[in-house]
Amino acid sequence: MKIKICGIRRHQDIEYVNEFLPDYIGFIFAKSKRQITSAECLVLKKELDPSIKTVGVFVNESLEKVISTTLVANLDVIQLHGDETREYILDLKNILKNSTSLKDTLVWKAIRVKGEKDIISGDKLPVDCLLLDSFSKQSYGGTGKTIDLDIIKSSTIKNQFFLAGGLNIDNILNTLSEVSPYGVDISSGVETDGFKDRNKIEKIINCIRRK
Numbered sequence: 664m665k666i667k668i669c670g671i672r673r674h675q676d677i678e679y680v681n682e683f684l685p686d687y688i689g690f691i692f693a694k695s696k697r698q699i700t701s702a703e704c705l706v707l708k709k710e711l712d713p714s715i716k717t718v719g720v721f722v723n724e725s726l727e728k729v730i731s732t733t734l735v736a737n738l739d740v741i742q743l744h745g746d747e748t749r750e751y752i753l754d755l756k757n758i759l760k761n762s763t764s765l766k767d768t769l770v771w772k773a774i775r776v777k778g779e780k781d782i783i784s785g786d787k788l789p790v791d792c793l794l795l796d797s798f799s800k801q802s803y804g805g806t807g808k809t810i811d812l813d814i815i816k817s818s819t820i821k822n823q824f825f826l827a828g829g830l831n832i833d834n835i836l837n838t839l840s841e842v843s844p845y846g847v848d849i850s851s852g853v854e855t856d857g858f859k860d861r862n863k864i865e866k867i868i869n870c871i872r873r874k
């Protein structure tokens with residue numbers, strides 16, 4: 664089970680992830696209280712354990728901005744978390760494929776699940792991995808709202824997927840007994856008063872790894 668801790672933005676956050684070594688961390692480049700710039704990301708990355716892969720989270724961003732940020736911050740994965748279309752994804756993959764420095768960059772697409780049809784159409788997208796998140800009218804992500812697991816259970820999703828949306832120490836084991844994602848993506852569930860909390864990161868990573 665892969666683990667991603669998202670919304671890393673402070674030096675302390677880097678210390679916490681270096682201690683507990685999730686597989687991935689996420690940097691938010693979209694409008695959010697967790698948003699950082701590519702220059703700030705670069706500074707944080709210099710302190711990061713090299714075994715941890717980095718994911719840039721973008722929402723309805725121009726291809727130029729996604730590419731320049733990915734280059735500056737030297738990201739391993741681009742996570743599209745908005746309303747990006749199949750055409751946008753194909754254009755992005757084409758640019759990555761033709762770039763010497765970005766040809767190994769992966770593309771993940773977040774599907775904000777309202778119903779089974781969202782999963783069915785998301786499953787057809789030309790991406791390296793899907794990320795199933797809850798739907799909220801207020802915000803594109805990082806809401807702490809959970810997905811209705813019955814929608815995933817009754818779907819015929821074929822792609823590997825990360826599960827996101829309100830995962831925390833109180834619901835993680837039950838969630839993983841109901842569905843079998845490739846990985847879990849956790850953000851607000853490891854925060855206290857809006858900031859990453861070392862103890863919550865420790866507890867949830869240990870809990871998932873002991874499972």
Ligand SMILES: O=C(O)c1ccccc1N[C@@H]1O[C@H](COP(=O)(O)O)[C@@H](O)[C@H]1O
Pocket residue numbers: 669670689691693694695696697698720722744773794796803804805806807808827828829830848849850851852
């Ligand atoms: O975390 C954010 O602020 C954010 C903003 C805009 C798009 C995505 C964002 N985060 C992603 O949201 C999900 C779920 O987060 P949570 O665990 O419910 O708080 C996760 O995939 C983050 O990458």
